Amino acid sequence: MVTVLALGAALAYGVADFLGGAVARRSTALKALAWCVPMGLAVVLLSALVTGGGTGWGQMAWGFGAGLAGGTGLITFYRALARGPMSVVAPVSALTAAVLPVAVGTLRGERLDAMVLLGVLLCVVAIGLVSMEDGGNKEGASDTGAESATSGLRRLLDSGPVMAAVSGACFGIFFVLLKTAGDGGGLWPLVAARAGNLVVVLAALLFMALFKGGAAGPPVAGRTLIGLALLSGALDAGANALYFIAARDGMLSLAAVLTSLYPAITVLLARAAYSERLRAVQRVGMAVAVAGVALVTVG
Template identity: 80%
Template sequence: MVTILALGAALAYGVADFLGGAVARRSTALNALAWCVPTGLAAVLLAALLTGGSAGPAAMAWGFGAGLAGGTGLITFYRALARGPMNVVAPVSALAAAVLPVGVGTLRGERLDATVLAGVLLCLVAIGLVSMEASDNGTDEPTTTGARRLLDSGPLMAGVSGACFGIFFVLLKTAGDGGGLWPLVAARAGNLVIVVAALLFMARVRRGETGPRVAGRTLIGFALLSGTLDAGANALYLLAVRDGLLSLAAVLTSLYPAITVLLARFAYSERLRTIQRLGMAIAIAGVALVTVG
């Protein structure tokens, strides 16, 4: 059941990221998130009300903290992609998001049998391979030097974003087994706080100009669907991690880049690189080992 739930979360995350990316291409990342995040919060709130349950202050606090980390990770990730190189940014972020929960789970005493462990290791390799994109040599790099350039570098920010996503996974697990979906409601509220703060900051820096708006039925529809799917992926991951090991659920969920890559292949006729095809084959082998184990 953990495998099914976690892979379902990966599927939903992958589709949500593809749709959100399509919106961001015609607008901006922050403007896209301004639609997606409130939609996800509304979807999770409705689901929590329908399913019942209640969560104590501690569980809600852990959930809210997870949301702050996840929201920061989203913004940092998009910033990292803007700085590049993409063939370093994407795998660094995805691997950091998967490795951190594995480390925490191990420290907490989680133990995987040999077959499942081999599958998890293969999935970690696959995450890096399927996330790799061709470097964009035409990307303009900043001319700043010294500490500022280091702190604003793509690879460093990719590691930060991946760490934030990993923290999100860990904190949702820490929220506990009870409380229904309410810790997730708190997490989505944390996402919203981060996005609103970023929008206010950018509006002030750019004197009210935040870039092209999200407009048109198709674009708005994509944004709403992306937010709903992202919330659904959060819920599936929460159920998976409650029902099983943190290390296993987080790694399988982090396979979502494979879905996004496949969708881009069909929608934008983007060719899969040989290394990405290899990564997908390794992912299938890893999932098979995890399922058998």
């Protein structure tokens, strides 16, 4: 049952990320999340009211903390999707997110055999391979001095793969904290997590309004774009719920790694919609990633 729930979460996350990334490309990450996150909160709140159950303040606090990490990851992830190819961003984020819960699960006493450990190592190698982008032309190579170095560092930190790795670390923390919050029963910790998401998004919007003159870029407008944003938020919330139940009832490492298979869905949809292509080294990275996740799953 844990396997089915985690794979269901992977499917929902994959579709949600594709839709959310499509909205972010036509607007901005923050403006897309301003629609997605409230919708997700409404979905989990309704689900918690329908399913009942209670939880303590401790579980709610863990859930809220998970939401803060997840909200930060969402902002970074959507920006990464708007910056780089979905077929690169999604796997980098997912593989980074998978490693942390496996490590924490091991420290908590979850036993991983040699095959699983090998799979984790392959995932780490795959992150580096998939993240390799074409250096492009060398215009501006004659620039020298601190300004050129600072500009190059800024471009690196703002690149799709780097932001994807940062978002993956945030999602890994989200997985761990939500597992910790899941011991009390009921979906209320998940409501607290979605509230944490909303706090992060609102804080980012406030920062943009006060210090950047508002979020630049076109708004999320039109029935189609708004509908995609709302559907993305609903699917993301559904994926949260499926993972939450899977992690509550099973091992953290297993639930997190299976859930992290979601890039397969995102990549397939991106290839169909945008005809995205991978470089040879990135194809090798994807193959290594598949092998790594397979070893972790089988093990």
